[in-house]
Amino acid sequence: MKTSKETILKEASKLFRKKGYAGTSVQDIAQAVGVKAASLYNHISSKQEILQELCMPISRQFSQGMIDISESTLNPFEKLQAIVSLHIKVTQSFTDSMSLITGDWIHLEGGALKEYKASRKNYEQSFRTILEHCKKENLIDKNINTEVSLFSILSSLHWLYSWRERHQEISSIELEKQLKNCLLNGLK
Amino acid sequence: MKTSKETILKEASKLFRKKGYAGTSVQDIAQAVGVKAASLYNHISSKQEILQELCMPISRQFSQGMIDISESTLNPFEKLQAIVSLHIKVTQSFTDSMSLITGDWIHLEGGALKEYKASRKNYEQSFRTILEHCKKENLIDKNINTEVSLFSILSSLHWLYSWRERHQEISSIELEKQLKNCLLNGLK
DNA sequence: GTCTATAGGCTGATAGAC
DNA sequence: GTCTATCAGCCTATAGAC
Known part of the structure; x- marks a missing residue:
């Protein structure tokens, strides 16, 4: 109910x-x-409250997920794979409100906006650290620019929600396998 | 002037x-x-007219660019690389209005909305065809799902404008090299 | 081509009856 | 917890003086 x-x-x-x-x-x-x-x-109490109550749970889910991954015993490259899985999972849980993550969060006001931005920055920093560890351990090509790869992976993951709506023919398990491949291993 | x-x-x-x-x-x-x-x-004549005059030139630039690439003598994989170059070029030409491509185009009305959607669909279809040709000629892994790779590459390219604003430390030439690598060859 | 004045409608939000 | 009535403010857009 x-x-x-x-x-x-x-x-x-x-x-x-x-x-x-x-x-x-x-x-x-x-x-x-x-x-x-x-x-x-x-x-x-206000339209703004609706926005906040939609954005914040997603934000927290990502933050907690990233903490779990960072603190896990996975090797850095496995952590990248776990991040892809995390995005698929969160996207599935918050189907409609995920669109807020790509753009409408800018309409957050006051403390909520600050909190959201800080949380996002934090998330990206953890992601960046994992990429750097991958390089250090020779799990990915050392010539790859961390910022470019961080951005290109995150962009795809953020837009997943909109793509998923139009492509339900593919199972979640297959999607996960394919995405890890595309984003981490490339097309070849 | x-x-x-x-x-x-x-x-x-x-x-x-x-x-x-x-x-x-x-x-x-x-x-x-x-x-x-x-x-x-x-x-x-209206606020809507502003939106249309900002969206349409970008849309046309992409359409024409894709036609040029499709009709070129490049092999299919080189065509993928050319698409990355095209996005970097258009992003540079239309720095601010590129944000419309990721979301605000939905506010287009009437014929302009129809035209925009059709043009976008067309663009994606050409992209899809090139990916299929890559598979046929064994230039990319045949197990890769065309729709997943199409979406993941396009998402990154669409968000380039927002990333570029915060990362001007990297030259356009280096960005192009890095992006082609990340999106087409992966991280390894 | 700028301005002021204004129209008519929609905005988010509140007060108070039921 | 719903409704009607209402508010003050902002919205896009127009008319007409200068």
Whole structure:
């Protein structure tokens, strides 16, 4: 049984995905839920609160996932593979609100924006460290620029949610295998 | 010497990049240009027109670029490399308005939206064909899923504009070399 | 080509009846 | 917890003086 608030968050995430945060009005959300706009305010305090309650759980899931990976006993290259798995898992858990990760998080305000940015920076730093360890242990080519590879892998992982929607013909297990290959081993 | 319209498009693209199309008001644009909002309407007919005049040239540049590559005498794998070069080139030419390619194009309306979607679909189809040719000629691993590789490469290329802003320490030539390596040859 | 004034509508959010 | 009514402010866009 879903609470009203959960329904609101669910419908809002679908609309944000389709039209963006700024392009979605509180009235749009109310209509999707099936009530008048004013009624929403019995469950939420502002439109901004909805955005925060959608963004923050994802952000925390990634942070915790990265901590688990960093502290694991996997070798650095296996850690890269684990990061790919983490993104697939989180993307599956937060299907609609994942779109916020690619762009709409910029509409976060105040402390939430700061927290989100810090968390993201932290995540990227851990990722960077793992890439550097891979180089040190000769698990990846030392001539590869860490920043370029970090960005190219992360871009693909961030956009996974939008691709997944259009390609459900491929199983999660196969997707995971293919993505690890494409992103880490290349096409050859 | 820049015309008024060029100035408007330039300032609008910077704002769209920062706050998104829906999050940017005509007043914001006017203020950036240094006039009152009403004055803009001597040069443009609507906010939507600005979006279209920013999106369409990029779209056309990609379409033409892809035609040139497809019709060239390069082998299929060299064509993949040429696509990477094309994206770097277009990203450099349209620094600010490139952000529209990743998300804000959904706010295009009417015929412009249709044209944009069709052009994008076409581009992806050509890309797909090149990947298939690579497989046929044994230039890339036949076990690689075309859709997964297409999406992962394109995601990285689309986000290049946002990464480039923060990483100007690396030269365009080096970036091109590194990106081709990361996206096509992998990390090893 | 700029401005002021203004239209008409939508925005997020609140007050208070039921 | 829903509704109607309402608010003040902002939105895109137009009219018309200069």
